[in-house]
Amino acid sequence: MAVPVTMTEILRTIPSEEQLGFGTIFTNHMFVMDYETGKGWHSARIVPYEEFEASPSNMTLHYGQAIFEGIKAFRTEDNRIVVFRVNDYLNRFNRSADHLCIPRINVEEVKAGLFQLLETEKDWVPHKRGTSLYIRPFIIATDPYVGVKVSDTYRLFIILSPVGAYYAAGFNPVSIKVEDKYVRATPGGLGEAKTPANYAMSLRAQVEAKKEGFTQVLWLDAIHRKYIEEVGTMNILFKINGEVITPALNGSILSGITRRTVLEVLRDWGINAVERQISIEEVYEAHAKGTLEEVFGSGTAAVISPVGELSWKGHKITINNNQTGKLAQRLFDYITGLQQGGESDKFGWVETVTKG
């Protein structure tokens, strides 16, 4: 069941693949759908990517009732357009919706709309290894009302952005500040939802860390300021004494699809991968004993991001000589190989949308 399409009259040209960065260029069309209490989700359609009008009293602008996702489509070596674990992302979208009192979507319906949009925009999926078409679904509340309540109307958008290879110049391990002043999320809060509020929470710490020369912050739990949570755009993994440890999901950590992918791949390789509480002291003690072998982040944008330095309360440690670890490199090569078709899809994570 295809949705109606309004083609744009102003076709933008597709940028050269060398120029691609992240998140600034968007394709010609987007998928849109509306919600109204009593009517449900309706009027799915593909329309030109363009500005839209909102009331100055739009509730999202005032109270932040909104959610989003971040998914990728790839062009494979044999020229198919594929998506990676798309159902997992769309199911997480619904779990985020529950946290924000936003009505759930029908995953199959939105997925069909996404596939139709990708078919329309397939020429925008770049070719080079490491490049992709970033998919950003999001839902905003649209009631014009400046009182605090749950909105009765919503709009879902899916916009697409071609992105360059994250590591065009090769891996570059990042330097991370372990945040001991600010917190990102609290027990019982919104930490496991993909919602703008969590990013609003993180900006000040991020600005201060940048000023101090760090790339990112690593968040600790809000109560004890002791247990490791995540990086805020990525989950975090530690290789200690041959075993990979990542903080267990506790409600304030975002349940990353890449995190899950990494854990499943590691277990498939016969490497012990455990999810449990892990404190920053434990990481520093492992470093002191010489058993902290690797640290790396996982997320859709970068896939794997090696960490070269951690700094906690002014005490800096260097991991693996500030070099990319063997396991981080192997995971990156294998997962990107799965995504762009070089590796056979033994896990059933890759779905073909259309011929390229």
Ligand SMILES: *Cc1c(COP(=O)(O)O)cnc(C)c1O
């Ligand atoms: C999206 C996100 C991640 C990474 O999740 P993936 O599904 O792997 O992309 C990690 N932390 C936060 C806060 C996020 O929003």
